[in-house]
Amino acid sequence: MSRPGVLVGRGAELTRLSGWLRALATGRGQAVLVEGEPGIGKSMLVRAACANAGFPVHWGSGDELGQDLPLMPLLDGLRVHGDGLAGAANARRQTIARLMRGEETIGHGVDVATAMAEHLLALLEELCADGPVVLVVDDLHWADRHTVALCGRLARLVQQIPLLFIGITRPVPRRTELVSLRRSIPVADRIRLSRLADAEIETLLTELAGGAPSERLRRLAAGAAGNPLYLTELVGSLSRGGRLFTTESGLVETTVERTPRSLSAAIAERLGFLPPQVLDVLRLAALLGTDFSVGDLAVVSGQGTGQLVPAIEDARASGILTEVDDSLAFRHPLIRIALYEQLPRSVRAAWHRDAAKALIHAGAPADRVARQLVPADATNEEWVVQWLDKAAPALVGHAPKVAAELLRRTNTRPELLADALYRMGEPAQAAVVADRALADDPEPGRLVELYRILTQCRFHAGQPAAALAALRSALTMPGLPAVHRARLLVLAARANRDLGRVDEAEALAREALEQTTDRWATGWALHVLVLVSMMRGASDEALALLERALTVASDDPDLTDLALLVRINQAVTLGDLDRYDEAIDVAGRMRQEAERTGSLVRLTQAHSAMGQLLLETGGWDDAVAEVDALPAEVKDPSVVCCDHGIAATICLHRDDPDSARRHLAAAAPSAEHVGLRAVAQLCLARSLDAEYAGDPATALAELVDGLADKTEIEDMLPDAVRLAVQVGELDVARTATARVHALVQSSPRWHAAALYCSGLVDDNPEMLLAAAGESNRRLPKAKAFEAAATAFVAAGDLSSARAAFARATAVYEELGATWDIARLASVQRAAGIRRAPRVAHKKATHGWESLTPTESKIAALVVEGLTNRQIAARLFLSPRTVGTHVSHILNKLGVNSRTDIAREAGRRASG
CATH class of the missing domain: 1.25.40.10 (Tetratricopeptide repeat domain)
Structure with missing residues (x-):
């Protein structure tokens, strides 16, 4: 980018992006990947293409400081922390923000990042309901696994909604999830940027230098190897250092003979010409990340906004900072890194500590504080411990890796550390922490939590006998309050049920019910008895127990997850009793409720239960849509088995053994x-x-x-x-x-x-x-x-x-x-039985005639212009199920978008 609005080179790539934007205007979504080395112009290319898009453009970026904070690029890009936003989208943003703060209860042990991801998907659908949207995720190579996984789902969702998703990434590192995302986007939808051509380098150099370059300046520029950022920083440093001049012949000349040894060196050299007070402000800004708010900069700098304005304006005039929506951003992440790394590690750590303390006093969200504390030198200081005591429960749910790091440093709340480690996929370490904490004679509430985690860890490690032995030992502890004893009994009952020990599970659950009226213990004990009854085939008994469990759980926010689970099992039990109309109604409502709460575990279970009910009642086409509604990677293994079993059964009966296998x-x-x-x-x-x-x-x-x-x-x-x-x-x-x-x-x-x-x-x-x-x-x-x-x-x-x-x-x-x-x-x-004459009807596999009744209804509503969520509300389906049906319609009609469905419908009507 030589000057505002002028992109040198990249004409073919810009044409491709412009074509996708024009297609977006007609309602056709697309997923695109832009790849290339640092400084090659990936972000500039996308910004130039989107400059006059005519649609809302949401831009989020990964960075190395936020890699352990799930979904931050999407949370920032979709302005989850933004103010003054109206409509359904803002209500969704507020829900996500409450989840991050731990204020939205979705059930103990439920993965908060997964729930947030579901809400972010719904938020995008709501934004796209108002018209086409562009979502850019820059620096995907620094994004966390949750962000990359969600981008993979977006790559599939673009057929359903008018969304242009653009991911920007370096070719390395080749993390597994990034490789998977890359494979999900066809080669034709990827742009790989390479060095500028010689003629383009000449053009850019002329633009940057303000005139035709001399031979010496050309030789100097050749050291940039066609990297536009390198070239821009090189000429910028020469210009600000007064080392460029125009000769009598009109050429731009320089006195410098040697190119800086690297792009980083070129950036550092250019930064060296900034006034000290501007550099100090920029280094503080670098602590906050590539994008930052002026408010946060004021907090960490201890200066008022008015005091910061001169330095900010100088930085903007120098091409270091740029304005993005209502925030500021470094023109390139490498510029931020250069500023950040100019400071010794010990100085950076101290600055991060001071920034964290200032943000805490200003009441900043936990994720923004944690982003400063992780690289800081603060450990067991009282203010850190006090803040973490309040913030850790929410952090464990949302960002367990960050929570574990901070809890280890402060050596506090071992039950939360064990929980965080378990959520991170480190059950062995979680078990060690829980064992040590139990040896310290914790108070009863924490004791129950530690045994819950220890039981999970030992089951995960294939040591159920050890888990049960530990629980039995805990139950013999003298002086244990009734409520905590009842909760331990429930843990033991659930463990026995998981091992198929039905009689033991029943006895322990009934004992728990006799011990206390605590709602958590009562609700989960009743649920164990429900499962026991279902395993014995006693459906009437199970249904009565389910009603009791619902009475306990239905109005308790801490038992939201249990209430969902009970309702799903109620649908299954009603099906066992051949009360299919009621069963399908309950399963349908639980799909909607799980979607509303963002509980992906319960959502997959509700879809699976509906698939099983439809298999039994003969709605096989709709059953296939239910089991395909969510990708296998988000399902529990038992749900994966059930869903594939349903699909394979239908395929075999329909004489399609290849698909079944x-x-x-x-x-x-x-x-x-x-x-x-x-x-x-x-x-x-x-x-x-x-x-x-x-x-x-x-x-x-x-x-x-x-x-x-x-x-x-x-x-x-x-x-x-x-x-x-x-x-x-x-x-x-x-x-x-x-x-x-x-x-x-x-x-x-x-x-x-x-x-x-x-x-x-x-x-x-x-x-x-x-x-x-x-x-x-x-x-x-x-x-x-x-x-x-x-x-x-x-x-x-x-x-x-x-x-x-x-x-x-x-x-x-x-x-x-x-x-x-x-x-x-x-x-x-x-x-020797002669069959009555029958007219053979071969079912079409492609075209309008191949659509199932449900698909035909949905296609008609797509033609009317309804979104997936509007269709779901009209037909009492899940938006995910509608999305699956729309995918099937697109495949059968051989088209690429919802707009194409409407166009094909018009042709069919006129033909």
Whole structure:
């Protein structure tokens, strides 16, 4: 950039960016990556392209001081700390700010950074609802992993909203998450900047020097190796030092013979010509980061704004600072680094200490104070300890690495340090800290918290016996207050439940209920009893316990997460009781509530529960949308297994084994983590895969292994009976049938399942027809009709067989289960049964005719101009589910954006 508004070179790159901006004006989003070495002009290129964009441009930057503070580039770029912002977007910003301050309760142990990321996504969608938006994240190589991960999600979201996301980064370091982000953006959407061409260097040099350069100045400039920042700083230092002059022939000459040895040296040389008072102010500004507010600069400098103005104006006139929105910024991060590194490390540490103290006294947010304290020399000083005692709980949730660093220095609050270490993924270190703290005889409240963390760490390390032994020992401590004893009992109950020790878990939870009326202990104890009842198949009992747990948790902010979890389990339990309308209503409302709170763990669970309910009720297209609504990397391993199991099951029934096996392979790593048998739906899908391959014996073995476990086995029983009868393992079939009959009193669906299993074992077609009639689940209904038809064939009653085959086929067609339909047709031919004439309807895979009913509704609303959130509210869906449907619509129509959907709809209407 030679002078304001004039960019030398980069014409092709500027054209590409301008083209994406023009496409954005039509509603087409895009994700772009701009790469290049330091000083090569990445930021200048993007700023030049966006200078007259005509849309809001949000710009955030990573820097080395903020690498351990999650999402800071996005929080700054989207002005989460800004004032005077109106509308829904401002309400969302306030929610995020409250999360950072620890004022928004989302549940104990919930990852705050993850919740903030969800709210930031929603904030961007709300901003884009008002029109196209540009979001730039500069210096991504310094950004934290949460920021990079969220940028990866934005790269997928740009198809859904009018957003141009531009990431700016150096080619190194090649961190894993940055490599993943780069791969998610096509090569055609990446810009790699290299050195300026010789002709461009000549042009830039002429612009900077104010005239045609002499040969000596050209040779000097050649040392900059085509790096525009290097060249700019070189000429700037020559100009400010009075070492440039115009010869009689009109050439710009210099007396200097040698180029500074590096870009950093060139910057330092230029800075050397600034007045001392300006340099002092700039060095203080450098403590605050690449971008900073004048207010913060006034606080750390101890000067009033009016006193700072002359130095700021001089820095702006010198090209060191520039104005960005309502803040100031260094023209280039390397200029800030040069200023910062001019000071000895010990001096920098002392300045950071003083800046932190000043910001604390000014009431600055915890993240801004922590940014100064981490590189400071302050350790156990009283003011640090007092501040950290108040700020640490919020920091542990939002920025555990920073919290751990500060808590280690001050040697305070070991329970918070252990929690921070666990959240950082260092359970072994967390366990050491918790053990040491427990040896110091902590007060009861902290003791419970330390045992909670210790239990998590030991389970994570595969030492459940040690975790339970520690809890049992704690429960024998004399003088333990009833409330704290009850909380320890709950921890022990949850640990036993996780190990499948149902009776022990129940006894401990009931003991906890008898000990106290403490709401936390009561609520979680009731939840353990709910899970125990569900594991035993006692759905009516589970539902009653869920109602009690909801009464306890519903109006307590500290139990927000428990209330969400209870409601999700209520939806599952209502499904077990065949109360599907209620179940789907509850699951839908919990999707919305989890979205509102930003609880990603509960959001993934709500989507998964809805997917399971839709699988059972026959809404298979919508079930696939639910399990695809969120990427696998944000899901708990058990949810990953369940979701891939649902998708694989649907794919196999629809005769798409390749897609099904991709789902099974994707679930394998998570299955190793949680244990395959812990997730019945994945076990069923693996069994179905073996059956699809023509190996019923292996299919049965998959289920028999699952039945040997005590977790979530009930749904495997009917298929285990069917396969056991098929391969002649009648003892296995009878044993499984007896287990089904034991569940009959728990839910109406088990009455239908018992009829089905007994009908298979006894080869009784009438019993199988009765099972089909009583079943409210679509796939079991079809299987019962099919089994009845097969039994009628064996009995020689071909007329009844034909009718049962027709009814089975009708349900399979409703589900789109092409594999099952083909199998039925083969069985009928073998039996000599002529099928009634049918018109073959081959389902389209592309174009408007391939859209599902839900997709057609959503496409029509997209054409009306509704956003994903507006469509979600209209159709009682999650915005994430709507987004998945829109992605499917785009793929089926072969278009790239929502605008394209509207255009294609117009063409279709006029054609």
